[in-house]
Amino acid sequence: MGASRLALELFWREFSNRREVGACTGLVAQPYDSGESQVDQGISKQGNRRVRALLVEMAWCWLRYQPDSALTRWFNERTQSTGPNRRARRIAIVAVARRLAIALWRYLKDGEIPEGARLKSA
Numbered sequence: 001m002g003a004s005r006l007a008l009e010l011f012w013r014e015f016s017n018r019r020e021v022g023a024c025t026g027l028v029a030q031p032y033d034s035g036e037s038q039v040d041q042g043i044s045k046q047g048n049r050r051v052r053a054l055l056v057e058m059a060w061c062w063l064r065y066q067p068d069s070a071l072t073r074w075f076n077e078r079t080q081s082t083g084p085n086r087r088a089r090r091i092a093i094v095a096v097a098r099r100l101a102i103a104l105w106r107y108l109k110d111g112e113i114p115e116g117a118r119l120k121s122a
Contacts, residue, residue, distance in 0.1 A: 002058050010051050010101070011108055018102045026052050027098035043094060055097040062100055063093075069116035071096055071103070 015021050022028045026047030029040035045052070063072050075096050082088035103114040113119065 002054055005054055006051065006104065009048055011105065015105060015109075018105070021102050021105045022098050023047070025055060025098065025101050027055065027094055027101065052097075055101050056093060059093050059097040059100050062096065066114075066117055068118065069114060071099055071114065071116075073116070074099075 010024065013024065015024070019028075023044070024047050026045045026049070027043050030042060030044040032039045032041050059071075062069070063075055066072055075092055078092045078095075079089050100114075106112045107114065
């Protein structure tokens with residue numbers, strides 16, 4: 001069901017690079033530049049909110065069902081020292097969702113399977 005939703009609402013478009021995929025989902029950092037300060041304010045939320053919510057849910061599922069993948073290892077390394085801090089995990093899962101969207105786009109475009117992902121046999 002998630003794949004069909006992504007195909008209908010996101011991957012029908014032609015993207016030329018990974019930055020366009022992240023920007024279309026609204027899962028990229030929104031910069032704030034004023035004088036000498038340069039700060040990222042959080043995600044831009046400019047894309048489709050249904051796709052964004054679906055990607056976050058798919059990211060949680062990815063962590064559960066693909067424990068040996070590079071995305072899961074990255075998440076575990078980032079959140080290992082946070083302990084019970086749920087906010088840090090929620091921030092990191094958004095980054096996993098963006099990376100997952102890019103990985104799925106690369107799979108559709110080039111047939112490149114995400115690193116460490118296990119596929120079910122047919």
